[in-house]
Amino acid sequence: MSSIAGSKSGLTWAVHLSVLALVLLWLFPTVGLFISSFRTADQISTSGWWNALFPAEQGLVLRTGTAADQVQDGNLFVVSGNLFADNDENTDATISTWGTSSRDISAYEPGETADLGDDGRLTVGANGDYRLESDAELTSRRGERVFVTAKTPPEFTLQNYERILFSGSTTDSMAKAFFNTLTVTIPATVIPIVIAAFAAYALAWMRFPGRALLIAAVVALLVVPLQLALIPLLRLHLGIGIGKGYLGVWLAHTGFGLPLAVYLLRNYMVGLPRDIIENAKVDGATDFQIFTKIILPLSFPALASFAIFQFLWTWNDLLVAKVFLIDATGETTVMTNQIVELLGTRGGNWEILATAAFVSIAVPLVVFFAMQRYLVRGLLAGSVK
Known part of the structure; x- marks a missing residue:
């Protein structure tokens, strides 16, 4: 009876334990960082975060x-x-x-x-x-x-957050870096989604010469390390006058994110019912009308899935920001670079570092939990017929 289709596998318990272990491995450091951000320097130096509720x-x-x-x-x-x-x-x-x-x-x-x-x-x-x-x-x-x-006795304080967010100090404050990161991340997420959505629709439903080669090129670009393109792309940006600024870093993130976006969205759009598109064409709808009124609403899970990946990758990026967003005055410093500077100036102040790190991951956590229900649906796009 154990081989009958539809019956539960005897290894279900192993799967559940593995998932639980992975969740705990991810959860413990995050919870520890959150608790440490509210503790004083003396308490952090004398006891671990798991003892925060005890004398x-x-x-x-x-x-x-x-x-x-x-x-x-x-x-x-x-x-x-x-x-x-x-x-x-x-x-x-x-x-x-x-x-x-x-x-x-x-x-x-x-x-x-x-x-x-x-x-x-x-x-x-x-x-x-x-x-x-x-x-x-x-x-x-x-x-x-x-x-x-x-x-x-246990002591918790908001002074760490006041110092990080509202101190006004250029060396400690994360407020300016927070808004700089938003300035980089939001356009760098929206621009590739807009371009990739049009490209994915064309590759999925429009017939034109060379379409198969374009699809193969997109798949090939997925395995190209971005480190190979950093220096040539930076020289190109400097040559046309857009290097070392927000426009340059937006275009860099767009170029690095487009292959995954086009591949993901194209696979999802190919799986949409063909009858809907054909009926719309019979009724006289243009490709643009089909794209905006039918394809985009139906492709929201895939769009949200890529948005999560692109937002998290751009928000946590340090390498691209270091190359394309160099600023000696700190006016365009992003949060990841600010934390690196804090490691140099406040390397012994663990309460400051813990607070800065949690401020940095707070927004990605909100974005992930708000849109995670679309993540699996988007990842499975085109995998099952």
């Missing part, structure tokens, strides 16, 4: 108040306060151990008193409250250094 233990080097803060209490000179508040740290943290020397940072428990010799005696509580007292007047201008091991 994290970290070591801090804090200082007490200075001699200028001392008050006289009877025969004692006292400096008191809160280590976290005085050092602009998280006041909700809880101290587990502390010390006054880097050689033994866990010498004391909260509530115990450390003898500092001529500098007096220091007592630190679990909540960070401290009391430094001395029999003689204090003279230190820097305060006593305290090594603290503290558990900090």
Whole structure:
């Protein structure tokens, strides 16, 4: 019975597990990037994103108040306060151990008193409250250094996004690069779709000499690496005066995307019912009317499928932007290039890099999930008769 047509394969469970594994492999880094974009630098450096909802233990080097803060209490000179508040740290943290020397940072428990010799005696509580007292007047201008091991509660912040999007800094801000990327991506997606739709209709339904050779040429261009055409195309653009600008990068993306667009749309249009086109011609419709009123509406799944591919490829592109959109002033810098520059200037600021990376992938995620129902239909275009 297992060989009867229509029965489920015994390997269905393996397929489901494989799909689940692929989904998780894609989902984990994305979720981790999203969570990290809301975390502070200290939390990112002390614990992984999967521990973002749990208290994290970290070591801090804090200082007490200075001699200028001392008050006289009877025969004692006292400096008191809160280590976290005085050092602009998280006041909700809880101290587990502390010390006054880097050689033994866990010498004391909260509530115990450390003898500092001529500098007096220091007592630190679990909540960070401290009391430094001395029999003689204090003279230190820097305060006593305290090594603290503290558990900090989960903390999320929007400051990373404020810094990336609204700081106004040319080195950190992604706002300008975001709009530059939109300026590149939208025309570079629309232009090849418009040209490829006309070409695909001609190759699918119009009879003219050399049509088979054109189809073969389109298929052959699919396997040509774009790296081979970068330098010749750039020299052509510079020769006619459109290099190093938006027009040049639009035309470059259009040329590199057209073979896939024509191939995909042509395969889909060939599979449309022939009776509809023939009946329209009998009724006196021109090729342009058939194309605009019949073919285009029926070809929307294929158009959307290519739009997803072209948008994602153009949005995430760095190579073409580096070659055709060089700008020393940063006026036309795209997001991928801005992130590369951040790696150089903010390589240690993981919270900034995580936020910039998630801002970069947010729009492609929205586009993909909004149009993914058309993706499979477009990919299967012409594969089954």
